[in-house]
Amino acid sequence: MEWGRAKSILIITFLLLNLLLGYQLWISNINLLNPFFGGNEMIQETRKLLEEKGIEIRGEIPTEKLNLNQITIDFDEKVQKDISFELISPVDVDEIISGEVNKTFLDEIEDFDQYQYDEVVSDENQQVFNQLYENLPLFDVQLKLYGSEGQLTHYDQQVAIVTPDITEEEQEVLSAPLVIHLLAEDYLKQGEVIEDIQLGYQGFESNPQALFPKWRIALGSGDIYYVHAFTGKVEVIQSI
Structure with a gap:
C-alpha cells in the first residue's frame, strides 16, 4: 500500500512539473517572438494573416515599445462609488465627444483632465471616461456621464490612488502586432472587424x-478581448 501511494505521489509530481515546464516554455516562446513582431517591418506579416482570415482592422496597429510593471490601486474613500450627482447645467453629448465643453462643466467635475474619453464603451446615453496613470487608461476606474435625448444631466465618478510596484523590475510588454497575431490565429473568427486597440x-x-x-x-461585434501584456493570457468579454 505504501509503495502504491508513493508511486501515485511521484506520478502527480512529474505531471505538475511537466505542466510547469510547458508553461515556462510557452512564455519563453512568446518573449522570443515579441522582438520579431515588434518592428514596423513585421506589421505586414500580421496584416497578411488578417487578410488571409478575412479579418478587417480599422486604423493603425500601435508600434510603441514600453517597459511597465503592475500597479496597485485603492479607491479614494472620499468619493462615494455608484452615487449619482446632478450637473448644474446639462451638457450636449456632441460637446463631450468633441472635447469642446464649457468652463462650468470643467470646474464642476474634480480632476476631469485626469480622465480620457473611452469611445468603445460609450453610447448616446452614457459617456465614459477612464482615469489615467502615466498616460495609460485604468479601464476599470471610470467617470460616467448619464442622460437622455442627447443631453447629459448626471454623473458618477471613481477615483483611484495608484501605487506602482517597486519590488519588481519593469518588463517589456508584448507588442501589439504579436498580440493581434495571437488572437487572429486562435480566437478571432472569419470576417471579424477590429475596431480599437489600446494598452492600459x-x-x-x-x-x-x-x-x-x-x-x-x-x-465590431461588441466583444472585447483583454490580453495580458506580460504573459499573453487572453480574457474575453462577450457582448450581450
Missing part, C-alpha cells in the same frame, strides 16, 4: 486591487 491597466475585483498592463482589443 486592468485587473481583479479586490481592495486593494492589483492591475496589470493589458492590451484591450475591441471588435
Whole structure:
C-alpha cells in the first residue's frame, strides 16, 4: 500500500512539473517572438494573416515599445462609488465627444483632465471616461456621464490612488502586432472587424486591487478581448 501511494505521489509530481515546464516554455516562446513582431517591418506579416482570415482592422496597429510593471490601486474613500450627482447645467453629448465643453462643466467635475474619453464603451446615453496613470487608461476606474435625448444631466465618478510596484523590475510588454497575431490565429473568427486597440491597466475585483498592463482589443461585434501584456493570457468579454 505504501509503495502504491508513493508511486501515485511521484506520478502527480512529474505531471505538475511537466505542466510547469510547458508553461515556462510557452512564455519563453512568446518573449522570443515579441522582438520579431515588434518592428514596423513585421506589421505586414500580421496584416497578411488578417487578410488571409478575412479579418478587417480599422486604423493603425500601435508600434510603441514600453517597459511597465503592475500597479496597485485603492479607491479614494472620499468619493462615494455608484452615487449619482446632478450637473448644474446639462451638457450636449456632441460637446463631450468633441472635447469642446464649457468652463462650468470643467470646474464642476474634480480632476476631469485626469480622465480620457473611452469611445468603445460609450453610447448616446452614457459617456465614459477612464482615469489615467502615466498616460495609460485604468479601464476599470471610470467617470460616467448619464442622460437622455442627447443631453447629459448626471454623473458618477471613481477615483483611484495608484501605487506602482517597486519590488519588481519593469518588463517589456508584448507588442501589439504579436498580440493581434495571437488572437487572429486562435480566437478571432472569419470576417471579424477590429475596431480599437489600446494598452492600459486592468485587473481583479479586490481592495486593494492589483492591475496589470493589458492590451484591450475591441471588435465590431461588441466583444472585447483583454490580453495580458506580460504573459499573453487572453480574457474575453462577450457582448450581450
